[in-house]
Amino acid sequence: MVLSQVAEFDSVGLRYGTGAEVLRDLDFRLANGGFYFLTGPSGAGKTSLLKLLYLAQRPTRGRIRIFGEELSDAPRELLPQFRRRIGVVFQDFRLIRHLSAFDNVALPLRIAGAADEQVEGPVREMLAWVGLADRASARPPTLSGGEQQRVAIARAVINRPDLLVADEPTGNVDAEMAQRLLHLFSALNRLGTTVVVATHDVGLINATPGAQLIRLENGAIADPTGTLRNPPAPPWSRSRC
Amino acid sequence: MLDWLLASPSERRLLGEARLRGPTAWVIAIMSFSILIIAAAGLALASTAGMLTRAIEARYSVEVPAGGANVEALLGTVRSAPGVTSAEAVPESEMRRTLERWLGPAAQSSELPVPALINFNVKPGADLGAIRRRVQAVAPAASITAHREAVGPLLHSLRLLQWVAFGLVLLLSAAASAAVVLAARGALDTHRFTIEVMHGIGATDLQVTNLFQRKIAIDAFVGSVAGAAAAALVLLVLTTGASLAGELTGGATLSVLDLLILALLPLALTALATWVARAAVLAALRKAL
Numbered sequence: 433m434v435l436s437q438v439a440e441f442d443s444v445g446l447r448y449g450t451g452a453e454v455l456r457d458l459d460f461r462l463a464n465g466g467f468y469f470l471t472g473p474s475g476a477g478k479t480s481l482l483k484l485l486y487l488a489q490r491p492t493r494g495r496i497r498i499f500g501e502e503l504s505d506a507p508r509e510l511l512p513q514f515r516r517r518i519g520v521v522f523q524d525f526r527l528i529r530h531l532s533a534f535d536n537v538a539l540p541l542r543i544a545g546a547a548d549e550q551v552e553g554p555v556r557e558m559l560a561w562v563g564l565a566d567r568a569s570a571r572p573p574t575l576s577g578g579e580q581q582r583v584a585i586a587r588a589v590i591n592r593p594d595l596l597v598a599d600e601p602t603g604n605v606d607a608e609m610a611q612r613l614l615h616l617f618s619a620l621n622r623l624g625t626t627v628v629v630a631t632h633d634v635g636l637i638n639a640t641p642g643a644q645l646i647r648l649e650n651g652a653i654a655d656p657t658g659t660l661r662n663p664p665a666p667p668w669s670r671s672r673c
Numbered sequence: 674m675l676d677w678l679l680a681s682p683s684e685r686r687l688l689g690e691a692r693l694r695g696p697t698a699w700v701i702a703i704m705s706f707s708i709l710i711i712a713a714a715g716l717a718l719a720s721t722a723g724m725l726t727r728a729i730e731a732r733y734s735v736e737v738p739a740g741g742a743n744v745e746a747l748l749g750t751v752r753s754a755p756g757v758t759s760a761e762a763v764p765e766s767e768m769r770r771t772l773e774r775w776l777g778p779a780a781q782s783s784e785l786p787v788p789a790l791i792n793f794n795v796k797p798g799a800d801l802g803a804i805r806r807r808v809q810a811v812a813p814a815a816s817i818t819a820h821r822e823a824v825g826p827l828l829h830s831l832r833l834l835q836w837v838a839f840g841l842v843l844l845l846s847a848a849a850s851a852a853v854v855l856a857a858r859g860a861l862d863t864h865r866f867t868i869e870v871m872h873g874i875g876a877t878d879l880q881v882t883n884l885f886q887r888k889i890a891i892d893a894f895v896g897s898v899a900g901a902a903a904a905a906l907v908l909l910v911l912t913t914g915a916s917l918a919g920e921l922t923g924g925a926t927l928s929v930l931d932l933l934i935l936a937l938l939p940l941a942l943t944a945l946a947t948w949v950a951r952a953a954v955l956a957a958l959r960k961a962l
Binding site: 471486488509514515518526527528530538543544561 | 683
C-alpha cells in the first residue's frame with residue numbers, strides 16, 4: 433500500500449523540561465514524495481521540528497504519525513525500523529570521529545544488516561558522487577567543514593531513505609557543491625524520497641521548482657491558512673528568510 | 674547465540690581498536706587471582722574436613738584409668754567383638770611421651786599412673802553397646818569415646834572456614850560485577866556520541882549492546898585468565914610438588930574435581946562479567962529514546 437502522507441502532525445507541542453513550549457499547535461501533513469523547505473528565523477524551532485520528524489524527540493502533546501504509524505508514544509523498540517527509513521543530515525554533521533569517511537558513510541547499511549562485501553560498491557560510488565573518492569580513508573577531524581558535510585550527506589542518502597531530513601545541508605559548502613547536493617536531493621525526490629530541508633538559503637529554495645515551504649516563527653507555523661505552499665518568488669530571493 | 678562474539682572488523686572499529694585501555698581487565702585479574710586462591714583454600718579445607726571425617730567416623734578409643742595391667746586381655750576382647758575391624762593398643766611409652774609435653778621428666782615416673790588406651794575401628798552399623806558391655810566385663814572402669822566427639826569442634830571450625838571462603842568468593846564475584854557495571858557505564862559515557870549516532874540511524878539496543886558486551890567480555894576473559902595463571906603459579910609454589918593434585922598445606926589435597934572447579938572459575942567469572950555488562954548496557958540504553 434502506498435501511503436499518501438509520510439508524516440502527519442496533529443496539535444503537536446514540544447517543550448524541553450519545564451521550559452516554555454518551543455513548538456506549539458503544529459498541524460500539517462507531508463505528502464509522500466514531496467519536497468519541503470523549512471524556513472524561519474534562528475530559534476524559531478526548525479531543528480526541534482526536524483528532531484520530531486527523525487524520531488529523536490517525542491512530542492509533549494499532540495499526535496505524530498510517521499509512515500502511517502502513530503509514533504508519539506510508541507514503544508522505543510519500534511523506533512529503529514522507522515529510523516532506518518529516514519536519512520538525516522545534521523547541522524553539526526554528527527560524524528563519528530574515529531571512523532573513516534568510508535565507515536561513516538557505510539554505517540546505515542551495516543546497521544541495516546548489509547555484509548561488508550555488499551557495502552563496498554555503494555559507498556565508493558556515493559563518496560565519488562560527493563567528490564570524496566580520494567578521501568575515503570580520511571577521518572573527520574582531517575576533513576574540512578565542507579568535506580565533513582558531504583560525508584554527512586552521503587551517509588544520510590546511502591540507503592535511499594523514504595524520508596530525508598536535512599538541517600542546513602549547504603551551510604558549509606560552496607555554491608557549486610550546493611547545486612550538486614540539491615540535484616542529489618532532487619534526484620532522490622524523483623525516485624520517491626520525501627525531502628525536508630531546513631535552510632536559510634533562499635537561493636536554494638528558489639532553485640527547486642515545485643518545492644513547498646513551511647515557515648516557522650516562535651515555534652508555530654507562521655501561516656496556518658497556507659502552511660504548505662510554493663515558495664514565494666523574488667524579490668526576496670538571495671536574501672535571508 | 675554467541676554471534677555477538679564474532680564481530681566483523683567494521684563492527685570492531687565502531688568502538689575503536691584499542692584494547693585494555695581501562696582498568697577493567699586489571700581489576701578482573703586481581704579479582705580472579707583472589708577468587709582462585711580463596712577457592713583453592715576453601716576446597717582444600719573441605720577436602721581436609723572430609724578426610725578427617727572419614728578417618729574418625731568409625732574410630733573409637735577404650736580408656737582404662739590407671740589400668741595398664743590387663744591391656745592385652747582387653748585388646749583381645751575388643752578385637753573379638755562383633756563389628757570391630759581393627760584394634761591396637763597405644764604403647765605406654767608413647768602415652769608417657771605425650772604426657773611429657775605437659776609434665777616434663779615427671780611423666781616417666783613409675784609412680785605416675787598412666788591410663789591404658791586402645792584405639793579401634795568398627796564397621797558401619799556396628800553395635801557399640803554390645804562392644805561396651807564386652808569391654809566392661811573385662812575392665813569395669815573402662816570407658817569408650819568416639820573420636821568424632823573429640824574432633825567435633827575442629828571439624829566445625831573447618832566447615833565454618835570453608836563457608837567463609839565460599840562467602841568471600843561470592844563477595845569478590847559481586848565486587849567484580851560492580852567493577853564491570855562501572856566499566857560499562859564508563860564505556861557508555863565515552864562512546865555516548867557514537868551510540869546517539871547509531872541510534873539515530875536505526876541501530877537497535879541489541880546491536881549497540883553487542884559491541885560493548887564483546888569488548889567487556891574480551892577484557893574480562895583476558896583479566897580472568899591472567900589472574901588465574903598467577904594464582905596457579907602461587908598454588909604451585911605452595912604445594913610441595915608440581916603434581917597437579919599436590920598438597921596445599923599440611924596434608925590437605927585438591928582432588929581432580931577440585932582442580933576442575935578451579936579451572937572453570939575464570940570462565941565463570943568471564944560469563945558473569947559479560948552478563949552483567951550486557952544487563953548494565955541494556956538498562957542504560959533504555960533510558961534514552
